[in-house]
Amino acid sequence: MVDMDTLTSLCKRRGFVFQSSEIYGGINGFWDFGPVGVELKRRVKDSWWKRIVQWREDVVGLDTSIIAHPQTWVASGHVSHFSDPMIDCKKCKRRFRADEINPSTSSGHGEKKCPECGGELTEARQFNLMFQTYVGANQDAASLAYLRPETCQSIFTEFKNVQSVARLKIPFGIAQIGKAFRNEITPRNFIFRSREFEQMELEFFCHPKESQKWYEYWVQERFDWFLSIGVKKENLRLRPHAKDELAHYAKGCTDIEFQMPFGWSELEGIADRSDYDLSQHIKTSGKDLDYFDEETKAKFVPAVVETSVGVDRTCLSLLIDAYREEEVKGEKRIVLGFHPTIAPFQIAVFPLSGKLREPAIKLEKDLRKYFAADYDEAGSIGKRYRRHDEVGTPFCITYDFQSDQDHAVTVRNRDTMQQDRIAIDQLVRYLNDKFSS
Numbered sequence: 001m002v003d004m005d006t007l008t009s010l011c012k013r014r015g016f017v018f019q020s021s022e023i024y025g026g027i028n029g030f031w032d033f034g035p036v037g038v039e040l041k042r043r044v045k046d047s048w049w050k051r052i053v054q055w056r057e058d059v060v061g062l063d064t065s066i067i068a069h070p071q072t073w074v075a076s077g078h079v080s081h082f083s084d085p086m087i088d089c090k091k092c093k094r095r096f097r098a099d100e101i102n103p104s105t106s107s108g109h110g111e112k113k114c115p116e117c118g119g120e121l122t123e124a125r126q127f128n129l130m131f132q133t134y135v136g137a138n139q140d141a142a143s144l145a146y147l148r149p150e151t152c153q154s155i156f157t158e159f160k161n162v163q164s165v166a167r168l169k170i171p172f173g174i175a176q177i178g179k180a181f182r183n184e185i186t187p188r189n190f191i192f193r194s195r196e197f198e199q200m201e202l203e204f205f206c207h208p209k210e211s212q213k214w215y216e217y218w219v220q221e222r223f224d225w226f227l228s229i230g231v232k233k234e235n236l237r238l239r240p241h242a243k244d245e246l247a248h249y250a251k252g253c254t255d256i257e258f259q260m261p262f263g264w265s266e267l268e269g270i271a272d273r274s275d276y277d278l279s280q281h282i283k284t285s286g287k288d289l290d291y292f293d294e295e296t297k298a299k300f301v302p303a304v305v306e307t308s309v310g311v312d313r314t315c316l317s318l319l320i321d322a323y324r325e326e327e328v329k330g331e332k333r334i335v336l337g338f339h340p341t342i343a344p345f346q347i348a349v350f351p352l353s354g355k356l357r358e359p360a361i362k363l364e365k366d367l368r369k370y371f372a373a374d375y376d377e378a379g380s381i382g383k384r385y386r387r388h389d390e391v392g393t394p395f396c397i398t399y400d401f402q403s404d405q406d407h408a409v410t411v412r413n414r415d416t417m418q419q420d421r422i423a424i425d426q427l428v429r430y431l432n433d434k435f436s437s
């Protein structure tokens, strides 16, 4: 498996991910997605959105503001409980999450020491992970607001609006993709734990008696989605939470974990959250968020099954899963073997020589209507193949001096490196067949 340093440097070299604000020395826990990374992210989000919203009749989408009324976070429990215990080193001033202080670094008297410098540590203090800001000109308690630490809470606060305008009958879901912010004490492992990230969340509302059925359904459905975007089954596992890990209101929770170079780690959580969230917002806002069932004339607060996955973590798992090194004619070849659905480019078009630029650009323009395409004329054909192997482009198409005569091009397969001569008027069909097989 690729190590994190190798992957991080490939991501920088090929334009997947850069450290944010690098020219100023960087800012810890923030990342910028480059031209290829942004395409990968978009494919992941599109695939999720299609499968969760567009292909289903029982789920609608939503796009809410990042800053919500601060009472939202009082109701959700984030103001009082969304914190990690933090410990500082009095000597080197480094900061740790309490669970990162290894007991083996303790002195003989049970006193824990700084793992970096052996210095004396402070007592653990609770540190709230929400970023704070002020809305308006005044910086006082009345204008205090938070950057959302998860996207789902405004799905709950908009529940009534969405349900009534979309005339939705239970069971139904509301989905959202968006940025979330957490002032993590120790962001780490590249884009795995950062301070700004994107979530894709679905809140699926159902009758409380049916929540177990839907919980099981969504665990399977979400696991299948990872397989559909090409994550290898052997690198994925389900980890149901033990009873003592569950929040008091949750009836069940299962993580989908991926085998990262630093161990099995959570990509997504699926949880049966009972009617807790809606009930909290009913209590705090005093507003009626009940559901009225026209058929049975019953009024009740629906239960919710939540699926919550990070876009950045999914991208990281795809990069790790896709990475391979091979030896070709005594040279190292690095390939990202992405599934065509999520590859940043599905095809790349090359002119064999600068003299063939015009017809090659025309061909690429035509193919762009059907596929995510790139045009590349820099360096030798061999270099261009290597470049596109490293960003995971499944097919490279070369327009050569013969193409004008035989109206055909050479198509090179990323994985087999086999080259086929294909008639230009058959290219779309040829590629579509390859992508669907």
Ligand code: GAP
Pocket (backbone or CB within 6 Å): 149, 150, 151, 152, 182, 184, 191, 192, 193, 194, 195, 196, 197, 199, 201, 266, 267, 268, 269, 306, 308, 309, 310, 311, 312, 313
């Ligand atoms: N609404 C439920 C919720 O937010 P969570 O387990 O805290 O649950 C869900 O977060 C997902 O969001 C995680 O499984 C992970 O993929 C992503 N995520 C959470 N914190 C993150 C961070 N600091 N950096 C990157 N992704 C993160």
